[in-house]
Amino acid sequence: MKSKADYIGRFAPSPSGPLHFGSLIAALASYLDARAHHGQWLLRMEDLDPSREPPQAAGQILEALEAFGLHWDGPVLYQSSRLPAYRDALQRLQQEGLIYACDCTRQQIQGLGGVYDNRCRDRKDVPQDCALRVKVADRTIHFKDEIQGATQQQLLRECGDFVLLRKDGLFAYQLAVVVDDAFQNISCIVRGSDLLDSTPRQIYLQQCLGFETPQFAHFPVAVNEDNQKLSKQHFAAPLDHKTPLPALLRALKFLGQPLSEELAEGDIASVLQWAIAHWDIQAVPKLANIRLESID
Ligand code: GLU
Numbered sequence: 481m482k483s484k485a486d487y488i489g490r491f492a493p494s495p496s497g498p499l500h501f502g503s504l505i506a507a508l509a510s511y512l513d514a515r516a517h518h519g520q521w522l523l524r525m526e527d528l529d530p531s532r533e534p535p536q537a538a539g540q541i542l543e544a545l546e547a548f549g550l551h552w553d554g555p556v557l558y559q560s561s562r563l564p565a566y567r568d569a570l571q572r573l574q575q576e577g578l579i580y581a582c583d584c585t586r587q588q589i590q591g592l593g594g595v596y597d598n599r600c601r602d603r604k605d606v607p608q609d610c611a612l613r614v615k616v617a618d619r620t621i622h623f624k625d626e627i628q629g630a631t632q633q634q635l636l637r638e639c640g641d642f643v644l645l646r647k648d649g650l651f652a653y654q655l656a657v658v659v660d661d662a663f664q665n666i667s668c669i670v671r672g673s674d675l676l677d678s679t680p681r682q683i684y685l686q687q688c689l690g691f692e693t694p695q696f697a698h699f700p701v702a703v704n705e706d707n708q709k710l711s712k713q714h715f716a717a718p719l720d721h722k723t724p725l726p727a728l729l730r731a732l733k734f735l736g737q738p739l740s741e742e743l744a745e746g747d748i749a750s751v752l753q754w755a756i757a758h759w760d761i762q763a764v765p766k767l768a769n770i771r772l773e774s775i776d
């Protein structure tokens with residue numbers, strides 16, 4: 481267990497659009513947990529897929545974080561500047577004999593129920609236009625999530641070998657996130673439960689690459705009335721930077737944190753100070769998602 485002073489947390493948005501209420505919750509939860517542990521809170525822009533990233537989005541996210549008083553430590557790390565590190569990690573796995581090429585299509589894998597059956601593992605011919613997958617081990621990955629409790633996944637049966645380099649030549653999220661969490665010495669990852677399912681893959685990669693496994697805490701994600709995660713794709717409204725207090729209070733309520741009447745009279749700085757002092761991760765609901773209208 482790390483001591484409090486060693487705590488390093490992070491917020492790692494993909495700049496596919498401006499910050500919305502769903503991503504504010506992610507920023508706030510990771511910020512409060514870091515600050516309540518007197519730790520650092522780092523910011524990493526996960527900008528690996530230019531086709532999904534409007535050029536102004538990263539700047540808009542930084543502006544929104546400033547407007548909400550969520551000040552990060554140190555320089556922002558841009559994943560687009562980290563390609564050599566991902567290449568090195570991939571090469572190390574390749575040298576271990578853990579990587580192979582695969583040209584299966586998304587439809588083929590959907591036809592398998594979403595779990596890849598590793599059919600390209602032992603192919604003798606090397607396909608063209610292929611993705612690179614990592615071989616998973618036939619074992620169960622266990623971890624204790626700070627919010628969701630004991631969690632496990634049998635990678636071979638429930639996931640299969642997974643992609644580290646996409647067919648289009650882009651590094652996959654799973655590889656980049658593991659390399660950068662290790663590079664930034666992240667000790668605790670606080671993020672939405674939509675990524676709970678990715679965590680065993682990430683722990684597996686950490687083990688393969690000899691990295692330490694951080695602690696994890698997955699809070700419920702905000703969904704709309706159709707149970708869709710709030711996202712740019714689902715037209716989540718952008719945040720109001722001029723009057724940030726109501727959204728901040730609503731995000732604290734979403735996270736199950738105690739609120740007091742006087743907070744509505746305060747300002748962003750005083751509310752954040754109060755929220756850090758009263759942060760209780762055990763009060764965050766142990767749910768996969770929460771409908772937004774249920775908290776108003
Ligand atoms: N970039 C990912 C997202 O915006 C989050 C990555 C993570 O927290 O591990 O959904």
